[in-house]
Amino acid sequence: MMEQMTASTDRLKIQKATRVIAITSGKGGVGKTNIAGALSLYFAGQGRKVMILDADLGLSNIDVLFGISPEFNIENVLAGEKRLSEIVVDGPGVANGAGRVRILPASSGSEGLANLSELHKMKILSALDEFDEDVDILIVDTGAGIAGNVTFFCEASQEIIVVVTPEPTSITDAYALIKVLSTNYGERKFRILVNMASGASDALETFRRISLVADRFLNISLDYVGFLTNDPLVRKAVRRQQSFLECFPAAQVSKDITAVGRALQNDPVNQIKGGVQFFLRRLFGGVAA
Numbered sequence: 001m002m003e004q005m006t007a008s009t010d011r012l013k014i015q016k017a018t019r020v021i022a023i024t025s026g027k028g029g030v031g032k033t034n035i036a037g038a039l040s041l042y043f044a045g046q047g048r049k050v051m052i053l054d055a056d057l058g059l060s061n062i063d064v065l066f067g068i069s070p071e072f073n074i075e076n077v078l079a080g081e082k083r084l085s086e087i088v089v090d091g092p093g094v095a096n097g098a099g100r101v102r103i104l105p106a107s108s109g110s111e112g113l114a115n116l117s118e119l120h121k122m123k124i125l126s127a128l129d130e131f132d133e134d135v136d137i138l139i140v141d142t143g144a145g146i147a148g149n150v151t152f153f154c155e156a157s158q159e160i161i162v163v164v165t166p167e168p169t170s171i172t173d174a175y176a177l178i179k180v181l182s183t184n185y186g187e188r189k190f191r192i193l194v195n196m197a198s199g200a201s202d203a204l205e206t207f208r209r210i211s212l213v214a215d216r217f218l219n220i221s222l223d224y225v226g227f228l229t230n231d232p233l234v235r236k237a238v239r240r241q242q243s244f245l246e247c248f249p250a251a252q253v254s255k256d257i258t259a260v261g262r263a264l265q266n267d268p269v270n271q272i273k274g275g276v277q278f279f280l281r282r283l284f285g286g287v288a289a
């Protein structure tokens with residue numbers, strides 16, 4: 001399955017490849033955190049060891065979504081007080097016991113982290129490199145927009161899923177983010193996940209709109225990964241501080257995220273890019289960032 005051996009050229013470390021998937025968006029509030037949570041639970045249900053990195057450092061909330069209150073977070077790591085292994089906490093358990101979700105929490109409301117300095121970025125990457133917990137899939141829940149933290153975490157990930165809703169502002173903001181990531185950071189592959197769609201045709205129309213402009217003006221192709229129905233049960237689950245997939249497994253939106261998870265499982269892209277190790281190579285190996 002994901003058990004792929006990779007040899008990093010400069011470090012000659014042979015290790016299991018972790019699949020690193022960033023969930024991002026142009027506009028805020030489009031459902032990234034809910035999607036990161038539910039997708040993690042889906043993968044864990046498939047027996048995978050999943051970790052969520054809360055990369056919305058200024059205004060994090062994956063812990064709130066899961067109803068947990070971690071004592072420490074990334075801020076303590078950046079301050080040199082803790083290692084990642086000391087801040088990681090258990091997220092929701094998975095019934096069959098095979099998989100699990102672990103969470104690397106961020107601090108909420110810390111202005112200093114909203115715009116990471118280059119030194120802090122380096123610290124995060126080296127902390128991730130030292131961190132040797134066995135993880136099959138790392139889901140990175142980013143903030144929204146084209147700010148430095150968002151592009152940094154997208155660049156660090158092998159795969160980028162851009163969440164977009166059918167609203168015109170969400171579409172234009174997603175396009176702006178894709179434009180920055182492709183022209184300034186050389187990213188070529190983006191997956192589009194349409195959230196809060198009224199149905200399949202609404203979602204496809206949304207995808208068509210964004211993909212037409214990307215194709216024409218950026219000369220990159222976007223991959224459609226699926227859609228989630230606009231479902232009031234998502235908000236209901238949020239109020240219960242649980243993922244909708246746990247709370248309402250039979251809901252349409254849960255079927256939708258399952259289909260998305262399955263599609264991702266059947267289409268692992270770009271394994272060669274190699275997770276966080278790739279990124280360190282880029283930093284220390286002199287490849288242009």
Ligand SMILES: Nc1ncnc2c1ncn2[C@@H]1O[C@H](COP(=O)(O)OP(=O)(O)OP(=O)(O)O)[C@@H](O)[C@H]1O
Nearest residue numbers: 028029030031032033034144196229230231234235
């Ligand atoms: N498919 C859906 N149907 C209905 N409501 C949804 C759906 N997905 C998300 N929501 C609601 O949208 C709101 C925003 O969701 P969420 O916090 O996951 O977005 P976000 O993109 O992570 O936001 P931010 O940019 O602030 O991090 C929440 O109230 C959530 O319940």
Ligand SMILES: [Mg+2]
Nearest residue numbers: 032033056061
């Ligand atoms: Mg969020």
